[in-house]
Amino acid sequence: xxxxxxxxxEVESLIIELDKLDLTEExxxxxxxxxxxxxxxxVLDAVxxxxxxxxxxxxLHHLNEENHNxxxxxxxxxxxxxxxxxKKAAEDLKTELKKDLKEAGxxxx
Numbered sequence: 001x002x003x004x005x006x007x008x009x010e011v012e013s014l015i016i017e018l019d020k021l022d023l024t025e026e027x028x029x030x031x032x033x034x035x036x037x038x039x040x041x042x043v044l045d046a047v048x049x050x051x052x053x054x055x056x057x058x059x060l061h062h063l064n065e066e067n068h069n070x071x072x073x074x075x076x077x078x079x080x081x082x083x084x085x086x087k088k089a090a091e092d093l094k095t096e097l098k099k100d101l102k103e104a105g106x107x108x109x
Contacts, residue, residue: 004068005043008083009090011035017101035097039090046089050079 014035018028048056055078062071075082 001066002068003040003043004063004066004071005086005090008087009039009043009094011039011094014094014097014101017098017105021101021105038097039093042089042093043086046085047075047079047082050082050085 015032018031018035021028023031047059051059055074059071059074062074079085
């Protein structure tokens with residue numbers, strides 16, 4: 001399933017870090033899933049923290065319908081610079097994850 005924010009967030013650099021680890025393919029797939037889930041929750045938290053309770057319900061309704069155009073129209077009408085806020089939250093998480101992956105790689109060596 002394509003995420004409504006996938007055009008904003010690059011994940012290849014995290015996959016490259018995962019590939020550097022001495023893991024089985026199954027372990028890499030599992031960790032990639034955890035990375036994806038963490039990014040998704042981080043983006044949702046960044047969005048929801050900007051919305052009123054009523055707007056949160058409307059956003060979640062649009063999200064459930066998977067209508068990306070409606071989601072972006074809604075978010076852009078409710079939150080200034082929402083794309084930048086999403087990018088910032090994702091980049092902060094990616095920085096932490098890369099640091100953790102590099103540290104894990106050093107421990108294995």
